[in-house]
């Protein structure tokens with residue numbers, strides 16, 4: 001099936017305008033694979049015909065569905081486990097010490113896809129009941145994709161999804177098997193909430209002590225990436241902790257954050273007098 005360069009350009013422009021995501025040339029092959037089910041459902045005679053329908057604006061839901069299909073929702077539990085250990089022992093520990101008086105912790109997982117990242121955070125905290133006893137903890141997961149958020153809220157995963165990254169002991173402790181799927185337990189669900197949110201718009205209300213924005217900024221243009229970093233910074237207190245994907249960095253992309261000099265892989269807001277962390281960082 002052929003797609004004309006013109007159609008690819010129109011679709012790429014629509015995707016970038018709505019999501020900030022750029023469709024790099026190397027990812028053009030994804031278009032066909034992603035849109036084939038929609039093409040069959042609508043009985044479009046060609047990819048070009050389907051793309052004309054999508055961009056015509058005659059059906060707003062159609063363009064939402066096409067954009068959703070083009071987004072990369074890849075995720076799994078404990079993705080980059082070393083980074084989560086670092087977050088737990090250093091980033092969260094620093095916040096725990098700093099918030100001892102209020103005992104309130106808010107975490108934002110931006111671009112959380114189908115929720116595995118959010119439940120990973122909930123498991124990290126739920127596994128250490130004594131450490132977090134008496135704390136009010138809010139973990140907010142957001143994503144542009146309404147479909148992904150619906151799935152995240154449901155917290156139900158296939159056998160394939162549950163096996164990706166999740167230790168068996170966690171699977172048995174935190175999930176119930178329902179026929180061929182695995183349902184996350186009510187105690188984890190009580191710690192989290194989900195909502196749709198576009199990173200191109202203002203952040204969700206309130207301040208977040210810890211923000212995860214992982215494997216989302218990769219396909220933004222430099223300009224959009226800078227804008228999004230600024231918005232994230234505006235939703236964090238001065239001593240907040242930012243965690244990116246394992247292959248991502250703030251260096252060269254924003255002046256709002258600096259690499260944490262004690263814990264590489266975590267980032268903090270650029271402030272005049274950096275605070276020292278309360279504990280030695282093992283993973284340098």
Ligand SMILES: C[S@@+](CC[C@H](N)C(=O)[O-])C[C@H]1O[C@@H](n2cnc3c(N)ncnc32)[C@H](O)[C@@H]1O
Pocket residue numbers: 018019020021071072073074075076079110111112113114117142143144145148197198199200213214215216245
């Ligand atoms: C590759 S997944 C990463 C999921 C998770 N953070 C992880 O690292 O495993 C990227 C997610 O970012 C979302 N996304 C892309 N552009 C976005 C935007 N402008 N605002 C919010 N979410 C966006 C996609 O819908 C997708 O679910």
